[in-house]
Amino acid sequence: MKPVAFDYARPRGIAQVLELLDANPAAKILAGGQTLGPMLNLRLVQPELLIDITRIAELVEVNENDDIYAIGACVTHAAIEDGRVRDPANGFLRRVASGIAYRAVRTRGTIGGSLSHADPAADWLSALLVLGGELEIAHAGGMRRAALHGFVKGAMETDLGAVELVTAIHVPRGSRVARHGFHKICRKTGEFAEAIGAVTTDTDTGFFRMVAAGGSEQPVLFDDPKPLFKNGDPLDAGSFDMDMAMDALREAGMEPDEYELRIRAVAMSRALQEAMSP
Amino acid sequence: MKKQGVGARLIRKEDDRYMRGRGEFVGDIRLAGMQDAAFVRSPLAHARIKSIKVPDDLAGCVFTAADLDEVKPITAVTALPGFKPSDQPVLARGKVRHVGELVAICIAPDRAEAEDMAARVEIDFDALPAVHDMLMAREKDSALVHDHWGDNIFLETLVDDDMKAAAGEAAVKVTRAFSTARQCMSPIEGRGAIAHWDGRLEQLTVHSSTQMPHIVRSGLSECLGIDHGAIRVIAPDVGGGFGYKGILLPEEVCLAWAAMHLGHLVRWLEDRRENLTASANCREHHYVVTAYADKEGKLLGIDAEATVDSGAYSAYPFSACLEAAQVASILPGVYDFPHYRCHTFSAATNKAPILPYRGVARTGVCFAMELMIDAVARELDMEPTDVRMKNLVRPEQMPFDNITNKHFDSGDYPEALRRTVEAIDLTAVRQRQKKGESDGRVIGVGFAMYCEQAAHGTSVYAGWGIPMVPGHEQANARLTPDGGLEIRIGAHSHGQGLETTLSQVANEVLGIAHDKIKVVHGDTAFTPYSTGTWGSRCMVMSGGAVAEACDQLAERARGIAAKMLQCKPTDITLKDNRAIGPSGELTIEEIAYIWYRRPQDLPPDVNPSGLEVTAGYKPERDSGTFSYAAHAALLAVDTLTGEVEILDYVIVEDGGVLVNPMIVDGQIFGGAAQGVGTALYEEMRFDADAQPLASTLSDYLLPGPAEIPSIRVFHMETPSPYTRFGVKGIGEGGAIAPPAAITNAINDALKPMGAELTMSPVTPRRIVEAIVAARSEKETAA
Structure with a gap:
């Protein structure tokens, strides 16, 4: 080895x-x-x-003004976990960061590295998909912005060109009332997720999204999660329906076996409970 | 002086170097001119080798079976009737029989370059159908692992009995199939060796991460055809053994050959992928068990068929049959019942050879027997602990010869169970279950018991007739000129704490202070022959030998002191570093000083044998000590995800007289952690081509600190009637019962849903699938 x-x-x-x-x-x-x-x-x-690329100063900076909040690609999970980087999502980024693998991994692992690698079981991918994150990408001609949704083409497959580099992650600012939930099911502490559910809801902006991920399949984003709820109202967490969620995941193209599908639906349901709990 | 003898809770001496990172493991050793080896390994489980192409520029660096013509294969036979021996070539010859089997050795200045070479060796294979499943291996039309055998059975054994008698009286007959996954032993340090040919001494020196240096020496001697005297094996610090380091590896033989032929040192350090995919296989059992019981829960008979997946070759020295042969003799566990039938098969498959792992065979046996007890309880609607209580061997029966003629030396099994029931508070658990959990999970409690034969010797192993039969164990004790004590043993300590506990034994006999005693082990040049560290034998065997050597040394010291104090040797008492006579005293230091440095002060009729003794020991009966324990697990199951959280875990253990209770606790914790791994996490799966499906520790899950519960250990202390100080072997026990206790607890939690798990590890997927299956069964029935 x-x-x-x-x-x-x-x-x-x-x-x-x-x-x-x-x-x-x-x-x-x-x-x-x-x-x-x-x-x-x-x-x-x-x-x-x-x-x-870890010694490139601008990649470890956070670029913040009235319009944008951009985390440098080489900012480590630990820097986010420890609050050395301000969290624009009411503590959500800190919480997700703190659950990535082990502390030793978080000390070196970077947010840009994780997203460029696009492992479907990685925490950042689901967390930033649900928030509506965008990537800033350098290429020979300058810079481009790409929504994470769409950037990821499949398991460990992105539309990053051969001569391109992810330089920063733009995180949309939610309102003060934005709430988030993130639930990871994994066999043991520190392992990659078997299933991830992520939820973000902002009653000020009407923003409500859910993500389910797991295994080696691309995460599924529901930007309109109504079909997962019996009464069609995502704000009524009690009406989240496991069977409807499993159907929706199948419809969205997920093809795991019964168990894997089930725990993805459970992860969504628990993320929802977390987001809605007082 | 504070008590430092048998029973003292002393901090481990060896931990000072381990905890400061100052241990010296094979990977830490730097020797001039050392080169690294990497192996070309078979990517296929079963194939004929048509050709091997080594690029011309690698001549002299890469060697195949054709180069190692004079090296004999590794052969571990048994004397059991019907056993079919296998020849394990150190480099594959003609055919490969498991993924990871060695095909060529590549030697370069460093490991990366050696791996570059290995990548350039081309092998042309003719793939053969792989035998990937032990039950399919037994079928008539199966592909053959060893063509000339005619079937895939290393060994078939039968303990026969007429089960009609049991069936006739039985109120219930319960049948279950059980299986335990193939596991990989995962010591933190993998295997590793450095081989060196010393031209001046005409001696091969092998530093090896082994728990049995003298056995490795015998194995190397047999394979290489050179005298034992021309081989020295050194086992330095070893980072965990668990059985994996008790095996002669083909890698070691290849390295030795290379060192003898190349004129420089050769090193190989096993990496985790090699460990997982090519070598450290263990544990895979399958059982079909039928229990007969009366309506009170009294067992009338057990009828079992057990299959062990032995892999492709019979590993040296324990053989391919140790597991299955033991299964037949230990399945009855701690219970007393009148009828027993057991048919076993050691099946050859295209997997790496099965190796003994902490608890050898017992973990699987305990899983089968203890789940069976719970199944009987379920059938009779009884509390599982009541069924156990009805069938346990009782203290007044001790010593007890059980149905397979195992001689249980001592103990109170029912008391261990009673204390466990009390500690886990069964009554409170049952009430809590009625109330239900506020978080929606379900809780369950499970019990498991075992007894563990340890330090079993000649009378047991002679019957199996494997290459290694333990006899008397020797130890050497030597007083140094400054009054210190050196102890030399042929076994090896790698976590057991023998450097501490054997000092305690010596202190108990001689009264020499703990910090003046040095235990030397791990070098065939300096230590008496020993079969090594295995079978939880060292405290009994090496401990007994050290005590015997110290007794004799004490005699000699008393003799010298008596001369100096002008009294009879019998008038002298040794205590606290002193020899005390009726009218004066000498320190041990003074006695040693006089003997070594001032012999002119000694009278001419002094015993000339001096202050160094090698003595041997065997317990009065060598059929083994029987430590035992009851385990109880309380856990919560999330029925939607199958996740399990262990809420409480209790162990009541009787290991006889404990030389160092703190070390015993550590052994139990470590074993139990491995047991949790077996119960919930560890599984090496294979596909239909017998390809192992995990090659890193992110695919092969080991429990980490977050997965191990806080374990509460309680001790009972029933001395063995046969051993020095009444000690019993105890090192493996912790790993035996957790899979059974945890699975029984999960089944207890799932009982209202009608789901029952019978395979380890009990993964979240298996739990959810069992619940779903039970639900649909109910719906169909309705």
Whole structure:
């Protein structure tokens, strides 16, 4: 379990990263390395060059003004968990961060790395999908913005180009009354989720979204979750219906077995209870 | 001096280096000129090797079976009638029989380069149908793991009885099928070895992460065809053994061969993927059990068929049949009943060889028997603890020869159960169950009991006839010129705390202070022969040997003191580092000083044997000590997700006289943690091609600190009548009962729903599926 031989570069700026990517089709970006590290050791990835982006100052900043709230791609889960980065979602980001794997992983793992890797069982993907997060992506011609929903094409599959780099995550600001719920079902502390349910509701803006994730399938986003409720009212948590939710997940294209589908519906139901509980 | 002998709760001496990160494991050893090995392993479970192509530029760095022509395969036979031996080639020859089997060894200045080489070796295979399931392996039309056998059965055994007698009187007959998953032993440190040929000494030195250095030496000698005297095996600090380090590995033989042929040192450190996919397999059993009982819950007979998935080869030295052979003899557990029939099969499959893991066979047996007791209770609508109480061997029957002629040496089994019932507060649990839980979960309580034969010796192993039959155990005790004591043992300590407990034994006999005693182990050059550390034997066997050696040493010290104090040796008492006579005293230090440094002060008729003794020991009866325990689990089940939370866990344990109760508690906690793993998490699944489906610890789940409950341990202390100090072996017990206790608790919780689990691990998926199946069964019935 040792990696193949590779070169290593630690550029100081985003432009250099793009140049290196352009020159080396077999290059890999190294952020926290919490997924890439084991994959290198298992030789599941065999890059010729690793580009370490953790020393690029602007990637660990938070960019905040009246219009945007953007977390740098190399901000670690631990920085969010510890409140070193302000949480625009009433504590939701902190809570999600605190449940990612183990503290050791959170100390190095980064939010941008997690989203670029797009493991469907990863916490950030569901959490930011439900919030309506967007990515800021650098490319040779400048910057582009992409909604996370749509950016992820499948399990560990995104529309990130070969010479592109996720630089920041834009988190929409909810109103003060926005409420969130996040429920993860996993076999043991620190493991990847078997099922995730995420809920966000903002009665000021009428924003109500739910996400279900699990296994190796792309998470499903319900931006209109009415069909999951017996009386069609998402604010009436008691009318959330497991069977309807399972049907809706199937309709949305999820094809796991009965058990996996069931626990995804349970995770949604518990996230909902959490969001609605006083 | 504070008590430091038998019974003292001393802090472990060895922890000072372990806790400060100063231990020295194989991976810490740096020797000049050392190169690293990586192995080319079979990606297929069953295939013929058509050709192996090694790139020309790798000649001299990569070796295959063709190069190791003179090396003999690893062969672990048993004397049990009908046993079919298997030859385990150290590098595959002609055919591969499990995923991960070694095909070539690649040697380079570092491991990464060795892995680069391994990736360039091309093997052309003809895939064969793989035998992936032990029950299918038994079928007539199954593919054959060993072509010349004609079937896939290493060994079939039958303990026969006429079950009609039991059936005739029985009010109930209950049949269940049980299975336990294949597991992988997961010591924090994997296997590893460094081999070195010393030209001057004409000696092969192998540093190996092993719990049985003398047995590894015998195995290397047999495979390499060189004298024992030309081999030295050193086991440095070892980071957990559990049985996995009690096996001669083909990797060790390959390394030894390479060191002898290449003129430099060769090292291999097992990585976690190798550990999981290629080697550390254990535990996979299948049972069909029928119990007959009267209407009061008294067992009238047990009729069982047990199959063990032994994997492809018979591992050295414990063989492919240790598990199944033990199953037949220990299935009756702690119970006394009149009729017993047990038919066992050790089935060969295309999986890595099955190896003994802490609790060997007992964990599976306890699962089958203790779930069976609960099934009988369910059938009779009785409290499971009442059924147990009706059938336990009673204290007045001790010592007791059970139905399979196991000789239970001592104990009070019903009392252990009573104390467990009280500690878990069964009455309160039943009331709480009636009330229900506010969070919607359901709670359940489950019990399990076992007794554990330990330190069993010649009389037991001679019958099995495996390559290793334990006889008398030796220890060496030597007073040093400054009055310290060196103890040398051939067993190995890797978590058991023997450096501490054997010092306590020596202190008990000689009165020498704990911190002046050094226990030396883990080197065939310095220690007496021993079969090593296995079978919870060391406290009984090495402890007994140390006591014997110290007795003899005390005699010699008394002899010298008597000369100096001008009294009879029998007038001398050894206490607190002193030899006290009627009219004066000497310190042990003074005695040693006189013997070694001032022999001119000794009279000419002094005993010339000196202050060093090697002595041997065997208990009065070597059929084994029987420690035992009752476990109880209280847990909550989330019926929607299948998640289980252990709310309370109680163990009432009797390990005879405890040399160091704190160390025993640690052993029990560690074992129970592994038992929780077996119960709820650990499972190596295989697909129909016998491909292992987990290769990292994110696929093969081990319980972590958050998954292990707070365990409450209570001790009883019934001395063994046969051993020095009345000690019993106790190291494995913690791992035996948790799967049964936890599963019984889950079944208790699910009882109102009519769901019952019979396979470990009990995963959330299996729980939900059992609930759904029970529901649809009910609906169909309605």
